[in-house]
Amino acid sequence: MTLTLAILVPLLPFLGALAGLASGRRAPGLVRPLAVLPTLASAVLAVLVLARIGTKGHLDSATRLTPTGGLPISLSVHLDGIAVLLAVLVTVVATCVQLYSTAYLREDPRYPSYAALVSLFTAAMLLVVYSGDLIVLLVGWEVMGVCSYFLVGHHWERPDARSASIKAFLVTKLGDVPFLFGIFVLATDAGTFQIDGILGAAATGRLHHATLAALLLLGGVAGKSAQFPLHTWLPDAMAGPTPVSALIHAATMVAAGVYLVARLEPVFLLSTAALVVLGIMAVITMIGSGLCALAQDDLKRVLAYSTVGQLGYMAGALAVGDRDAALFHLLTHGAFKALLFLSAGVVIHAAHTNSLTAMSRMDGLRRRVPDAYATMGIGLAALAGLPPFSGFFSKDAVLTAAEHAANGDALTGGLGPAGNVPCWLGWTVLIGGLLTALLTAAYATRLWLLAFFPVRRAAAEGVAGSGEAVAATVAPTAAAVAALASDEPAGPVEPAAMVAPLWLLAVPSVALGLVGLWPHALPAWLDGVSLTPSGVTWPIATGVALLGAGLAWLAWRRAAARVLAEAEADAAAAADPAPLLLGPLLGPSRTGFGVDTCYDRAFVRPVLGAARLVSFLDREVVETYVKGAAGTPGLIGRVVRRAQNGNTQGYLSALAAGVVVLAVVVAVAQ
Amino acid sequence: MHLVFPAVLAALLFCVGLYGVLARRNAVLMLMSVELMLNAVNLNLVAFDVWLRDALHSGQALTLFTITVAAAEIGLGLAIVLLIFRNRGTADIDRVGRLTDGDEKADGDEKADSAETVGDDEMEGVG
Amino acid sequence: MNLAAVVPLDSTHGFLSPSGVEIVFVLVGLGVLGAALLTVTTKQLVHAALWLVVALGGLAIEYLLLTAEFIAWVQVLIYVGAVVVLVLFGLMLTRAPIGVSPDADSGNRWLALGVALAAAATLVTLVVDAFRCTWIDLGTVAGSTKANGVTLFRYWVLPFEALSVLLLAALVGAIVLSRREKKEP
Amino acid sequence: MTTTLDALVRCIAVLLVFLVFPLVIGQTEHKVMAHMQGRLGPMYAGGFHGWAQLVADGVKFAQKEDVVPSGADRKIFQLAPAVALLPYLLALVAIPLGPGGLLGQSLDAGLFFVLAVMGVGVLGSLMAGWASANKFSLLGGIRTAAQLMAYELPMLLAAASVAMAAGTVSLTGILGAFHWWWVPWQIVGGFVFFVSGLAELQRPPFDMPVADSEIIFGAYTEYTGLRFALFLLSEYAGILVVSALTAVLFLGGWHGPMAGSLGWLWMLLKTFALAFLVIWIRVTYPRLREDQLMRFAWTVLIPLSLAQLALTGIVKVVIS
Structure with missing residues (x-):
């Protein structure tokens, strides 16, 4: 019964995609139901599966595909806590995205194919999640690559979309080549493509080439999860429609890499070299992406770099051996990043521009998109890791894991020897994570301020002697309240299909962190490692985040003052705090460090x-x-x-x- | 009589006819040259017949046949030439170049084709 | 040209001088050759046909000299009376102009001349070499009408009949070729 | 020596006949036509019965300027009358006048020779027609050629019938084998031969090539003076030759009472009777149209001659 339900989970979006493709032109009325309903049903089923599997349970089922002579390839399902949890995340986010897209792409003539591709994308990700066989997993993995190619290139009339789609495809494929060889190495050592078999082999020490396999796999992971040095495709992929970005960043594409490492964590724990490479990669990625995000002008690129950074957190957690922390962060990040992208879509929809500088000169954005304003605030707070938002807990879990590793007792959850994680790697990840927390808070604040608090309007009102404007610049929440309360005519009201997913996602963004607090909640589905914030790291991390936000605010104040002073001299000036914060790093950061x-x-x-x-x-x-x-x-x-x-x-x-x-x-x- | 005389005369006549066939442009002139060649052959046949005193007179009989065939040939040949002239407006052999593997002649052909109708009309005016 | 070289050979046969028939033969032969050359070289088309008449008539005389009387008259009847008339007919129907036609000869006349000269040299050499010492006995008439008739209708009947079929075919062919098709309305 | 003298005498005799007889026929034509048509003009010249009319004609022709058109092919233009005239002279050589070698030259293939040579005469008309550089002349020449080619065939076939009956192509041989009943036997052939001869001569009613109402005077339009007279002469010579040949082939030539001594007279009588017939026909019958002319040759004369040939063959087989 559970198995049937589990099989239906990826199958429904797949059939929905087929039906959507088949009926797209002939029956335009069917397209929207065919896009939303299978995904929704699949979400419900995923939740059912989650409930049936329950804590500590797992279900394995395999059927031999065809006699291949060598290593057997089988259609197999491996359902454990990780898989069912991630499936829920995927289906929920996908449902939100589909729902959102019905409104967002209402006028788009290619909506039918788009919706079908999103369904296919979802199905592929679910296949990756549920698969118990590496080759079948690879099929989903590659289907995702193809779908991302088509979806990023959805607006193929635009040259940047075309080049971005090709770039995404090539870069991820570049990673997939070593990934494929890594799978072969694993399968050769373990004698099977079954993940169970491989993990069993890892546990009994039959994997003789763990380092090689892990390093090869890292290539694919870096490609899919946009880790340095293969991260470049992700910011460019912003050329795709915003819901696609939400889907890719939150739940599917990039999550696949982290998920795979988490699945094969025991293999990685066998090899110090692989962990070191993963950790260094993660640290470079998160710090670099933080700097880049701080310098970007494009709203979506900022979010894209933030995704890269948050993936760095997950990779760092995996590098120090704690896959629970990584998956925790993956879940919370999935929620708040989907929320951020969808609300960004609303903002862009309203502002008709991606540029933060342009938004900073735009009046009344807050009033025109009040829901986006509020939910984006929630999302940014979660991103910055401010308590009690979800991001705070999950990030702190990562930092706690790093701290444990620095102390020499890595939280591997019994998956592998803790001794394989060097202390200095723990220190590196810890310090990198704290630095990133600082940067994350800074760019989240900058984004928030630039997007919703136009300096010129504030200046004009300041000249008029209105205290309200000054208050607005000083107290964002008050300003928001004021803006909401103001009787100025509201702008175009966003359709419910776009607003509802925002609030739907805002709930986990706020509250999902709490599930990690109880050992019987989230850890029970995972390896049982405690996800409670440790007393050492959370004050430091919170302080660092507040420091970053404060620095950003101060810099914004100074920039705003300068803009007000030179308002007549330089009409194009914007109150961007980034130059002040970054100094000489601004140029390289803006171009992604070249x-x-x-x-x-x-x-x-x-x-x-x-x-x-x-x-x-x-x-x-x-x-x-x-x-x-x-x-x-x-x-x-x-x-x-x-x-x-x-x-x-x-x-x-x-x-x-x-x-x-x-x-x-x-x-x-x- | 020395046999060499008629033999050499026939040979030379044949070569004169050969020259005519190869060098003459007008189809009727070519046919005339062919007649010369045939006559050279006839002369040879007669001379050898007389020399050999053939009981069957095969040489002279063959000559008669040749003359008959030549008459038939000239009739048919002229019919063909007239047909070509009627269709192309010319009886020049080297302008009847449909066998040509080349484009430079195609123009000439087209010109000839366009002249065809004119030629036809004129012919009808005469007839 | 080669005739002059051939003539002295006669003396080896025992004749001090060529016989009268031979002299007439050579003279008429020269006339025939000259007329033939004019036929293939003159630029006036109708003149060519008339020179052809001369050449063919001369050949008839040669036949007479070779005692092939019947052939000679057939030559006159068919060639001069019919073939040349047909040729003239053809020339007039293809509008042969009065006077010189500058393009009577085609471009490959020099090639043709080379080939013809080479062929002439080869043939004359061969013929002279082969029949240096061969004489024809012209004592009795070899080609009387009676003799020809006898052989033709006794031994050559079958080819003769075949020839009649050929002639019929040629007749039909010529008629078909020269029929003017009715134009489509 | 005697043979040379003999040959010379024969040649001169033939030449004389050639020069005199056609003129006689010409004079006769004048007179006969004048009488038949009730013309008065030809009755005055010379006093008695207009005897000098032909002389006057000759003088007139000799006096006229010999004009050659400027666009004409001069040589051929001037040569044409001779080519037209000469074959009849040559033909006369082989026609026997009386028994016992009273003829120019006894030829083994006399009939063949005469017909072959007469066929050459058409060249003269063609040359004249083409060389005149005149459209009517060219048309006349072409018509002449077509007509002659068409009528040559029945003529040959009819002659072949006689040759078949006699078993020889020698004219003397034919006359030697003649019997009186050949006349009814070969009467169809004789008709065909005579009519074809008329057509060869372009005499009315077969004078389409020189039809003055259509193409002025055909091939001879541009001719004046003596050359024109030569063409006329060739026409009369043609009448003589055709009449003589018809007489020899179909009417028994010199056969008649006292053939041994008066054979030449019989021959002349028959010839001139036929010549008179030619003139008579000219005066009597209207001109045939060109297509009628051709159709007559191909659909009447040739079948008739073929039938005659078949009849001759059958009778010949029956007799032997």
């Missing part, structure tokens, strides 16, 4: 040069031979053709001459 340029120099240009060389070789050298091969017969033909001039007398002349020659030859020969 990673793209670096790739461009290191790979794209050589490849282009090689391509030009090959093209030159092909056109000038190979083709010369080909042309010669064609030209020589042509030349001969042209010469011979002159004889073939249709002149009967010419033919006759040749004939007669030949006869004469033959006669002479015969005569002479005799």
Whole structure:
């Protein structure tokens, strides 16, 4: 029964996708139900499965796919706490996104294919989550890659969307190549593609190439979960529609990488090298992305870099051996990041721009999108890790794990030897996490201030002597209340289909952190590691976050003051605190520390040069031979053709001459 | 009589006819040259027949046949030439170049084709 | 040209001088050759046909000299009386102009000349070499009408009949070819 | 020596006949037509019965300027009358006048020779028609050629019938084998031969090639003076040859009472009777249209001649 339900969970969106594709043009009325209802049903089923599996239970079922001669590949389901929890997250977020999209893409002529692809995307992710076999998992993994390619390139009329989709596809595929080999290495060692079998092999020490396999797998994980150095596709993928960004960032694509590492955590714990690489990668990613997010002007790019950073947290938790913390953060992050993106979509919808600078000069955004204003505040608070929002608990779980690792007793939850996690790695992750917390709070504050508190309006009212404006600049909440309470005509009211998911997601964003507090709630489904904030880290982390927010606010104040002073001189100036905060790092941060340029120099240009060389070789050298091969017969033909001039007398002349020659030859020969 | 005389005369006549066939542009002139060649052959046949005193007179009989065939040939040949002239407006052999593997002649053909209708009309005016 | 070289050979046969028939033959032959050359070189189309008449008539005389009387008259009847008339007919129907036609010869006349000269040299060499010492006995008439009739209708009947079929075919062919098809309305 | 002298005498005799007889026929035509048509003009010249009319004509032709059109092919234009005239002269050589070698030259293939040579005469008309650079002349020449080609065939076939009956193509041989009953036997062939001969000569009613109402005077339009006279002469010579040939082939030539001594007279009588017939027909019958002319040759004369040939063959087999 549970198995049937579990199989239905990925199957329903898949069938929905097929039906949507089939009926898209013929029955436009069916498209929206076909998009939302299967996903919704799948969410309900996922919750049912969650309830049936319960704590500490797990269900494995496999059916041999086909005799392959070598290692058997089987269609198998592996349901444990991690899988069912993640499935719920995926289906809920996907349902919200589908619901949201019905309104967001109301006018889009390609909505049917879009909805079907989102359903397919969801189905693929669910396949990854539920699969008990690495090859089947890989199928879902790759289907996701393809779907992300199509969805990011949804607006293929725009060149940036086209290049972004190609980039996303290429970069993730680049990671998938070592990933595939990693799977092969694992399967060769364990003698099976079954995850159970592999974990069993890891437990009994039959994995002889754990380091190699883990490092190879990390390639795919870095690609999918946008870790340094393969993170570059994610900010560019913002060219896709905003709901797609929410889906990719919150629940599906990027989560897949973290989920896979979590699934195979015992394998990683066998190898210190892999953990170190993962940890260093995570730290570089989170700090770099924090700096980048602080410098970005595009609202969605800020969120994208924040995703990269939060994924860094998860990777860091995995590196110090605590997959519970990582998954906890994955869940909370899924909730608040989906919320952030969806509300950002509303804001962008209202502002008709992505640019924070433009928004900072725009009056009344708060009043026009009050729901987005409120929910985005919740989401940003969760992102910044302010208590009691969900992000606070999950981030603190990560930091606690790092602190334990720094002290030498990594919280591996009995999955592997704690000794394989070096202390210095724990310190690195801990310090990196704290720094990131500072940066996260700073850019969350900056985003909030820039998007909703226009300086020019405040200045104008300031000149008029209105205290309300000053109060607004000083106390955001009061300003929000004031704005909500003001009797100015509200802007375009967003449709309920767009607003409802926001509030639906706001609930877990606020409250999901609490489930980690009770050992019987969340930890019971996981490995049972305590997720309660430790007394050492949470005050520090909270202080650091507040410090970051305060610094950002101060810098914003100074920038705003300067803008007010130079209002007449520089009309385009914005009250951006980033220059003050970042100083000389601003330029590199804005361009993502030149990673793209670096790739461009290191790979794209050589490849282009090689391509030009090959093209030159092909056109000038190979083709010369080909042309010669064609030209020589042509030349001969042209010469011979002159004889073939249709002149009967010419033919006759040749004939007669030949006869004469033959006669002479015969005569002479005799 | 020395056999060389008629033999050499026939050979030379044949070559003169050959030259005519190869060098003449007008189809009727070509046919005339062909007649010359046939006559050279006839002369040879007669001379050898007379020389050999053939009881069957095969040489002269063959000559008669040749003459008959030549008459038939000239009749048919002229019919063909007239047909070509009627269709193309010319009896020049080297302009009847449909066998040509080339484009430079195609223009000439088209011109000839366009002249075809004119030629037809004129012919009808005469007939 | 080669005739001059051939003539002295006669003396080896025992004749001090060529016989009268031979002299006439050579003279008429020269006339025939000249007329033939004019036929293939003149630029006036109708003149070519008339020179052809001369050449063919000369050949009829040669036949007479070779005692092939019947053939000679057939030559006159068919060639001069019919073939040349047909040729002239054809020339007039294809609108042969009065006067010189500058393009009577095609572009490959030099090639043709080369081929013809080569062929002439080869043939004459071969023929002279082969029949250096061969003489024809012209004592009795070899080609009387009676003799021809006898052989033709006794030994050559079958080819003769086949020839009549050929002629019929040619007749039908010529009629079909020269029929003007009714134009579609 | 005697053979040379003999040949010379024969040649001169033939030439004389050639020069005199056509003129006689011409004079006769004048007179006969004048009488038949009730013309008065030809009755005055020379006093008695207009005897000098032909002389006057000759003088007139000789006096006229010999004009060659500027666009004409001069040589061929001038050569044409000779080509038209000469074949009849040559044909006369082989026609026997009386028994016992009273003829120009006895030829083994006399009939063949005469017909072959007469066929050459058409060249003269063609040359004249083409060389005149005149559209009517060219049309006339082409018509002449077409007509001659068409009528040559029945003529040959009719002659072949006689040759078959006699078993020889020698004219003297034919006359030698003649019997009186050949006349009814070959009467159809004779008709065909004579009519075809008329057509060969372009005499009315077969004078379409020179139809003055359509193409002025056909191939001879541009001719004046003596050259024109030569064409007229060739026409009269043609009448002579055709009449003589018809007489020889179908009417027994010199056969008649006292053939041994008066054979030549019989021959002349028959010839001139036929010539008179030619003139008579000219005056009597209207001109045939071009298509009628062709149809007559192909649909009447040729079948008739073929039938005659078949009849001759059958009778020949029956007799032997």
